[in-house]
Amino acid sequence: MNLNSLAIIGTQWGDEGKGKITNFLARKADFVVRYQGGNNAGHSIIVNNKKFSLHLLPSGIFYKNVTNVLANGVVVDLFGLIDELEKLKQNNFNDFKLIISDRAHVVFPYHKEIDGLLEKAKAKDSIGTTKQGIGPAYTDKASRIGIRIIDLFDDKYLKQRLQENIILKNALLKTLKIDYEINFTSLYAKIIEARAKIKDYVKDTAKIVYDAINLNKRVLFEGAQGVLLCLDHGTYPFVTSSSPTASSIPLNVGIPCNYINEVLGIVKAYTTRVGNGVFLTEINDQIASKIRIKGNEFGTTTGRARRIGWFDATLIRYAKRINGITKISITLLDVLSGLDQVKIAINYRLDGKIIDSIPLLAKNLARVEIEYLTLKGWKEDISNVKSFDQLPLNAKQYLKTIEKYSEIKIAQFSVGPKAEQTIEVLKIW
Numbered sequence: 420m421n422l423n424s425l426a427i428i429g430t431q432w433g434d435e436g437k438g439k440i441t442n443f444l445a446r447k448a449d450f451v452v453r454y455q456g457g458n459n460a461g462h463s464i465i466v467n468n469k470k471f472s473l474h475l476l477p478s479g480i481f482y483k484n485v486t487n488v489l490a491n492g493v494v495v496d497l498f499g500l501i502d503e504l505e506k507l508k509q510n511n512f513n514d515f516k517l518i519i520s521d522r523a524h525v526v527f528p529y530h531k532e533i534d535g536l537l538e539k540a541k542a543k544d545s546i547g548t549t550k551q552g553i554g555p556a557y558t559d560k561a562s563r564i565g566i567r568i569i570d571l572f573d574d575k576y577l578k579q580r581l582q583e584n585i586i587l588k589n590a591l592l593k594t595l596k597i598d599y600e601i602n603f604t605s606l607y608a609k610i611i612e613a614r615a616k617i618k619d620y621v622k623d624t625a626k627i628v629y630d631a632i633n634l635n636k637r638v639l640f641e642g643a644q645g646v647l648l649c650l651d652h653g654t655y656p657f658v659t660s661s662s663p664t665a666s667s668i669p670l671n672v673g674i675p676c677n678y679i680n681e682v683l684g685i686v687k688a689y690t691t692r693v694g695n696g697v698f699l700t701e702i703n704d705q706i707a708s709k710i711r712i713k714g715n716e717f718g719t720t721t722g723r724a725r726r727i728g729w730f731d732a733t734l735i736r737y738a739k740r741i742n743g744i745t746k747i748s749i750t751l752l753d754v755l756s757g758l759d760q761v762k763i764a765i766n767y768r769l770d771g772k773i774i775d776s777i778p779l780l781a782k783n784l785a786r787v788e789i790e791y792l793t794l795k796g797w798k799e800d801i802s803n804v805k806s807f808d809q810l811p812l813n814a815k816q817y818l819k820t821i822e823k824y825s826e827i828k829i830a831q832f833s834v835g836p837k838a839e840q841t842i843e844v845l846k847i848w
């Protein structure tokens with residue numbers, strides 16, 4: 420079968436520029452599907468010279484011919500979604516196509532409250548979540564007490580489920596010694612008002628995407644977060660509560676596992692992480708501050724300063740193995756312009772042997788030795804470059820070295836936040 424489906428995967432700890440690349444590729448797409456996470460994601464896109472931060476809405480939303488899908492694996496903050504839709508309309512984007520899975524689970528304000536309180540209770544061991552209620556909402560889904568989008572439209576069932584949940588949550592809040600109780604009546608009234616605003620978007624998205632792929636439509640799967648934040652394959656427990664991997668797409672969308680034929684890994688030209696947890700190539704010097712300012716490395720969702728580190732090839736090889744990445748897109752290359760030297764971590768060694776992933780135990784982490792290559796930097800501003808050939812020699816060398824040690828072909832590189840600052844080296848679709 421000749422399929423036109425393409426998965427877009429963050430290969431590091433999120434914020435690789437997935438939104439920008441998805442928006443760029445979506446000009447040729449029929450569908451853009453968000454399949455996991457919720458509004459913990461922050462995908463920045465520039466449209467008509469204006470910056471938009473999308474949290475739940477897929478990055479194809481600005482094209483009127485693209486159907487944007489929130490699939491069953493997404494957790495949908497009902498009120499957050501309505502705010503995002505309103506912002507879109509305020510900016511005169513009224514002509515968009517959106518469908519929301521009837522099976523997706525809903526994030527309620529109490530999930531956010533609990534997220535924040537659990538973080539507070541963990542004190543110095545906190546994960547550094549976005550406090551968007553993602554963990555508590557997926558916990559409810561797995562505990563089989565969650566409320567799905569479709570349940571919002573069955574009054575009797577909704578009331579019963581919500582009441583049961585509120586009893587449990589209020590008990591938890593009491594245990595956490597919080598002087599606050601969720602009020603059923605006011606929450607229920609807000610839900611009733613909100614559900615009317617999303618009613619027309621609710622569909623059996625699994626069937627729609629399945630049919631679209633069978634009709635050879637061009638379907639993009641837009642990942643949120645990144646592989647190292649995966650609940651299963653990331654740096655547990657400092658991860659999110661879903662799986663941002665390509666393997667999670669079939670389950671999270673409701674399509675067969677052989678329906679994805681290309682996997683594009685989005686790779687930042689250096690590494691960032693927001694939140695706590697291991698970061699072996701992290702730097703805290705003046706170079707880090709320079710990169711943070713030039714790359715505007717402050718969280719799209721929370722505004723937190725992102726941690727900065729050198730490019731880490733072991734992570735990209737790991738992401739390739741876990742996801743079956745077929746090509747990569749290098750983003751934010753322009754941010755490195757002006758540095759005297761740039762470093763690339765090519766290998767981790769433990770007891771002298773090369774290892775192919777981050778060790779799981781803290782006692783081993785402390786013993787990892789990192790092998791770096793140091794390359795000459797480049798001074799030129801590259802933000803107007805239109806081809807690989809136009810890059811300064813040292814920037815070319817940097818990309819070639821990344822390609823060599825990542826062991827994946829570079830299909831694109833990006834030299835600025837705008838769509839037209841994306842240079843295609845190999846055809847993706």
Ligand code: GDP
Nearest residue numbers: 434435436437438461462463751833834835836
């Ligand atoms: P996402 O979560 O993976 O979609 O990434 P974010 O939007 O959270 O973070 C990426 C940031 O880099 C955003 O501010 C983008 O506007 C910006 N960006 C994306 N690609 C480039 C690039 O090639 N160069 C520069 N300078 N900025 C970029």
Ligand code: IMO
Nearest residue numbers: 433434459460461547548549643644659693694
């Ligand atoms: P995008 O899609 C970067 C991080 C949080 C925290 C951990 C758990 O924009 O790349 P959560 O709120 O999910 O329970 O937080 O995961 N995190 C992200 N970091 N980009 C994201 O999304 C993230 N979504 C969650 O900072 O460390």
Ligand code: MG
Nearest residue numbers: 434461462719
């Ligand atoms: Mg982001």
